[in-house]
Amino acid sequence: MGEPAIQVRGLRKSFGPKEAVAGIDLEIAAGSLAGLVGPNGAGKTTSLSMMTGLLRPDAGKVLINGVDVWSDPPAAKAVIGVVPADVRLFERLSGAELVEYAGRLRGMPASEARARGAQLLDVLDLADDAKRLVADYSTGMRKKIALGCALIHNPQVLFLDEPLEGVDPISADVIRRLLTRLVGSGSTVLFSSHVMELVEQICDHVSIIDKGKIVATGTTAHVQGGKSLQRAFIDLVGSRASDEEVLSWLGSSSS
Amino acid sequence: MARVLVQLKLRLVLNALRSSTAAQTSFILSTFFAFVVGVGGFYVLSLFRGLSASVDLTTVIFTAFALSWLILPIFAFGLDGTLDPATLQLYPLRTRPLAVGLLAASAAGAWPAANLLGLLGVTVGLAVGVLGVLVAIVAVVLQVLFCITLARLVTTSMARLLRSRRGKDLAVFLFIPIFALLELLGQVIPNAAAHGGITAASFAGVDAWMRWLPPGLAAHAIQDASHGHPGTALARLGLLAAVIIVLGWLWVRSLDRALVTADTSTGSSQLRGTALPLARYGLRGVVAARFWIYQRRDPTSLVYWAMTAVIMVVVSASTILGTAGPHKHPGVVIGSAVVGAGFVAYFHANSVGLTGPPFITEALALTGRRSLRAYFSGQNIALGVIAVPLLTAICFGLAAAVRSPAQGVPAAAVALAGLGAGLGLSNILTVTLAYPMAKRTGSPMRQAAQGFGSYTFGGMLASVAGVAVAATPVILAAAFTSTAPAAVRTPLLIICSAAYGLALAWAGVQIAAREAEGRLPELCQIAIQSTV
Numbered sequence: 149m150g151e152p153a154i155q156v157r158g159l160r161k162s163f164g165p166k167e168a169v170a171g172i173d174l175e176i177a178a179g180s181l182a183g184l185v186g187p188n189g190a191g192k193t194t195s196l197s198m199m200t201g202l203l204r205p206d207a208g209k210v211l212i213n214g215v216d217v218w219s220d221p222p223a224a225k226a227v228i229g230v231v232p233a234d235v236r237l238f239e240r241l242s243g244a245e246l247v248e249y250a251g252r253l254r255g256m257p258a259s260e261a262r263a264r265g266a267q268l269l270d271v272l273d274l275a276d277d278a279k280r281l282v283a284d285y286s287t288g289m290r291k292k293i294a295l296g297c298a299l300i301h302n303p304q305v306l307f308l309d310e311p312l313e314g315v316d317p318i319s320a321d322v323i324r325r326l327l328t329r330l331v332g333s334g335s336t337v338l339f340s341s342h343v344m345e346l347v348e349q350i351c352d353h354v355s356i357i358d359k360g361k362i363v364a365t366g367t368t369a370h371v372q373g374g375k376s377l378q379r380a381f382i383d384l385v386g387s388r389a390s391d392e393e394v395l396s397w398l399g400s401s402s403s
Numbered sequence: 404m405a406r407v408l409v410q411l412k413l414r415l416v417l418n419a420l421r422s423s424t425a426a427q428t429s430f431i432l433s434t435f436f437a438f439v440v441g442v443g444g445f446y447v448l449s450l451f452r453g454l455s456a457s458v459d460l461t462t463v464i465f466t467a468f469a470l471s472w473l474i475l476p477i478f479a480f481g482l483d484g485t486l487d488p489a490t491l492q493l494y495p496l497r498t499r500p501l502a503v504g505l506l507a508a509s510a511a512g513a514w515p516a517a518n519l520l521g522l523l524g525v526t527v528g529l530a531v532g533v534l535g536v537l538v539a540i541v542a543v544v545l546q547v548l549f550c551i552t553l554a555r556l557v558t559t560s561m562a563r564l565l566r567s568r569r570g571k572d573l574a575v576f577l578f579i580p581i582f583a584l585l586e587l588l589g590q591v592i593p594n595a596a597a598h599g600g601i602t603a604a605s606f607a608g609v610d611a612w613m614r615w616l617p618p619g620l621a622a623h624a625i626q627d628a629s630h631g632h633p634g635t636a637l638a639r640l641g642l643l644a645a646v647i648i649v650l651g652w653l654w655v656r657s658l659d660r661a662l663v664t665a666d667t668s669t670g671s672s673q674l675r676g677t678a679l680p681l682a683r684y685g686l687r688g689v690v691a692a693r694f695w696i697y698q699r700r701d702p703t704s705l706v707y708w709a710m711t712a713v714i715m716v717v718v719s720a721s722t723i724l725g726t727a728g729p730h731k732h733p734g735v736v737i738g739s740a741v742v743g744a745g746f747v748a749y750f751h752a753n754s755v756g757l758t759g760p761p762f763i764t765e766a767l768a769l770t771g772r773r774s775l776r777a778y779f780s781g782q783n784i785a786l787g788v789i790a791v792p793l794l795t796a797i798c799f800g801l802a803a804a805v806r807s808p809a810q811g812v813p814a815a816a817v818a819l820a821g822l823g824a825g826l827g828l829s830n831i832l833t834v835t836l837a838y839p840m841a842k843r844t845g846s847p848m849r850q851a852a853q854g855f856g857s858y859t860f861g862g863m864l865a866s867v868a869g870v871a872v873a874a875t876p877v878i879l880a881a882a883f884t885s886t887a888p889a890a891v892r893t894p895l896l897i898i899c900s901a902a903y904g905l906a907l908a909w910a911g912v913q914i915a916a917r918e919a920e921g922r923l924p925e926l927c928q929i930a931i932q933s934t935v
Contacts, residue, residue: 202763202931204924221923222770230767236760236935238693240700242674249679252689253768258682279673281700283568297764 152211153178153305153336154199159208161194168194170360171208176338176353178213181331183347183368184340185377186357187385192340193233193309195357199338200230200307212305226254229303233310233340235294239283243274243293246282250297261300268296271326273319287314295323299330306330308339312346324350348377358385404496408504409511416512424853437517444468444521451528458626461529465546465618468518472550474581476558477565477574498662502655509551519547525625535629538636542621545643549617552647556654559661575702578848579709586717594721601724617646686774690765690781698789703757703848707750708789712797715743719801733807736798736814737881741874743794744821745867751786752832752862755926756840757849762930766923775916779833783826783908790826794818812893813881816900817874823904824873825866827911832862834918837925839932852932873907 156174160167169191176182186192197203199210201217201224210217210224217224238246247268251261269275272292277285282293291314298306306327312320327337328350341347347354348368354377355365363384364371372380416430448464451457509515522543530539564570595601613619620643628636680695681688698704716723718739722732755762769775795815802811838855851859877900884892919926 200767202766202924202927225767225770228767230763232760232763234760234931236763238697238761238764239935240697241693245679245696249689249693250764250768252679252682253686253765255686255768258679262678279675281568281674 151178151214152176153180153213154182154338155209155211156195156199157209159195159198159210160206161191161198161203162206167360169198169205172357172360172362174355174362174365176336178336179331179334180336180338180353181327181351182336182338182353182355183351184338184355184357185342185344185347185381186340190357191360192357194360196230196307196309196338196340200228201225202230227304229298229301229306231291231294231298231306231308231311233313235287235290237282237290237294237297240281242279242281243269243285243289244278246293247296247300251300254301256301264300265296268299269293272296272322288316288319291315292319292323295326299326303335305336305338308337310341311339312341312343320346344376344378344381348372356381356384404500404504405507406504408501408508412508412511434513437513440514441517441520444517445524445527448521448524448529449527457529458622461525461622461625462613462619465522465622466613466616468522468546469550469553469616469618472518472554473557474577476554477561477577498655498659502651502658505555505658506551509555510547515547515551518550519543522546525622529622529625529629531629534633535625538628538633538640539625541640542624542643545640545647546618546621549621549643549647549650552650552654556650556657559654560657562661572702575706575848578706579713582706582710583713586713590717591720591724595724598721617643620646686768686777687781687784690778691784692781694782694785695788698785706848708793711743711746711750712793714746715739715794715797716801718742719805723801723804733802733805733810736801736805736807736810737817737878739801740794740798740814740818741821741871741878742867743797744790744818744825744874745870747786747790747794747822748825748829748832748870749863749866751782751826751829752866753837753840753858754782754829754833755837755930756851756933758930759840759933759935760931761935763927766927766930769919769923772916772920775919776912779830779912779915779919780909783830783912786826787822787908790822791819794822809889812889812896813878813885816881816896817877819897820877820900820904820907821870821874823901823906823908824911825870827908827914828866828869828873830911830915831918832865834915834922834926836862836865837929839929840934842934849934877903 152175154174154176156172159169159172161169172191172195184192184195194203198205198208199212199217201221205218212224213227215223215227238249241249244262244265247265248258248261251264252258256264266275266278269278272295274289274292274296277289282290285293291311295308295311298308308327311323311327315323324346327339331337351368353366354368354371356363356371364380368377371377375383444464448461451460454460523540525543526536526539530536558565561570564573592601614623620639624636624639624643627633627639679689679692681692684691698708716739719735722735751757758765765778769778795818798814798818799808799811802808802814836858838858839852840849841852842849877896880899881896884896
């Protein structure tokens with residue numbers, strides 16, 4: 149196992165009386181493709197926001213490649229890329245303008261930002277839509293263009309919140325390959341997802357979060373414990389069973 | 404079907420009362436305003452009795468009601484579920500009963516009732532005798548029916564567009580004439596009327612062409628019946644009924660089409676260029692490029708500029724329209740310049756909230772005070788490129804309109820200084836008084852999120868007052884040098900004011916960058932809470 153790229157210690161955040169993140173500890177090795185899974189409202193987005201310097205924690209420490217996110221935000225921001233869950237982009241820029249803007253915000257020369265932007269749009273199958281306003285993009289296209297914006301400066305650590313939600317299977321495969329390639333070159337990826345099959349397939353490290361706490365973390369095989377990740381997840385978090393017998397009228401054989 | 408759709412409409416209205424406090428407040432205010440419009444309309448129309456221009460004024464009011472029926476449903480497209488045929492597309496419904504049902508649903512609610520009540524004022528103001536009153540009642544019913552059918556036809560045939568991004572943009576642009584009309588009715592006309600600029604006689608003959616429009620037919624039918632021409636009155640009502648039948652037929656056809664063609668595609672077009680301008684100028688240049696593009700492509704930004712222009716004209720309107728007297732003073736153009744610059748500051752005093760969640764992309768790259776200075780100055784450059792020529796041109800235009808072209812120079816000087824102060828102030832307020840913006844149902848424009856209304860008021864007060872204070876030295880300098888030769892005074896005043904404005908903008912950028920450095924996570928949260 150390499151040096152940790154992401155180290156989280158005692159991270160906490162409350163919103164009024166509700167404790168969204170109740171002191172999480174996490175360690176992700178450099179070059180890992182790590183998944184953060186949990187039920188709705190478990191604290192995944194809040195945790196990722198605090199790890200990326202977008203939400204000030206009540207307590208705790210986050211180190212990215214040894215740099216404290218909350219002591220030296222500029223140094224940490226320089227090495228990370230972020231794709232938020234609720235992808236909200238500059239709707240009135242075209243796809244090409246948006247990716248170039250993201251690159252130039254990171255201090256890249258205009259020519260390089262344009263060239264890399266064009267390559268990313270091509271790989272993400274958005275080249276034909278490069279001149280269309282982002283406002284007219286579908287949900288999946290927005291996810292892809294957001295990923296392009298997060299990748300343009302070749303981040304050492306990439307955070308993604310539900311990256312494949314609303315993305316078609318072909319684009320999802322492209323994204324999966326992009327992430328694998330990024331990790332293969334030594335970068336680290338941490339993403340949250342509800343899709344257990346995906347996490348099981350591509351992640352070498354998994355953390356399960358529930359009610360603001362990490363309930364299991366380690367290599368994917370370790371967390372699975374010989375079961376499918378879906379089963380392991382349900383066993384750890386608990387299923388929310390309900391009485392489906394009341395729907396006895398449902399089905400073609402009923403009247 | 405009619406019963407089901409009327410019940411649906413009433414259920415939607417009642418559900419508004421059970422939802423959030425904001426929706427409840429909005430419903431109560433809307434019902435209250437409907438009552439005011441109903442009673443007020445009745446009262447105003449009844450006042451026309453005996454006036455020589457009574458039929459002319461009635462025609463204008465009937466036409467105004469029809470126009471509001473035409474425009475408001477486009478605004479409220481997302482608010483009234485029964486307006487969009489796509490909501491009913493999935494059900495096995497035949498067009499004819501559906502059309503009758505939708506018509507009945509349109510007639511249900513506080514606003515149609517207020518419309519009917521208000522227009523019945525003609526039974527007092529215009530109708531004379533039993534026949535006049537009877538024709539007035541029929542004319543009002545036909546006028547309301549005309550308004551409903553027209554509104555349904557427009558919303559149904561435009562449904563596909565209104566669901567799209569372009570349709571939503573169109574709704575935002577409609578804010579400009581509505582705002583201008585409100586300013587005209589609320590400020591300009593009352594002021595001009597108070598100073599003798601406009602009288603009831605001014606409206607005589609305005610219906611020369613309006614009388615042949617459907618609302619004019621209704622108004623003139625009442626006039627004819629009241630003056631012993633029942634045949635002409637019936638002919639006009641018959642013509643109006645025929646127009647309604649044709650509109651209804653067109654609407655049913657449009658509904659037929661909408662039920663099988665409705666979709667949510669936007670039909671977007673390709674833009675010409677793909678590269679951002681100002682490539683050579685680093686972070687400042689790229690931020691300026693982004694803001695510059697937004698000022699051209701974002702309808703809200705365009706509406707803000709149009710509103711600034713309208714406000715500047717309104718401030719000088721009493722002098723432009725008024726007769727001679729204490730209210731006519733060419734110096735009012737300087738007031739327009741101060742208010743214009745103040746509103747430029749106010750409209751951009753919450754740029755993080757206005758940018759919304761995309762600000763995260765920018766925040767991830769803002770890594771220190773230097774980059775924050777570049778960010779704010781880039782923003783100011785883009786706004787200045789539009790504001791300087793716009794405000795200067797309006798100042799000179801208003802000076803010409805008040806027949807004192809010389810006032811254009813001090814007004815432009817005040818505008819330049821005020822803009823510098825305003826942009827600097829907007830940067831500071833963006834950091835210190837940031838608040839989330841939200842899009843509310845029924846309004847295409849974004850407003851302060853619930854609980855942040857006082858921030859909007861504070862921002863406006865601070866912007867206009869701050870600009871007024873900052874512009875005072877220039878106003879005094881203009882006053883003290885009013886007798887100096889124009890060849891010396893004009894360049895000196897303009898250059899010194901511009902330099903003063905630039906210094907104030909620079910100071911604002913410095914302060915804002917210093918304050919923002921420690922508050923970026925909080926600003927990010929405000930951006931995330933905003934809806935775009």
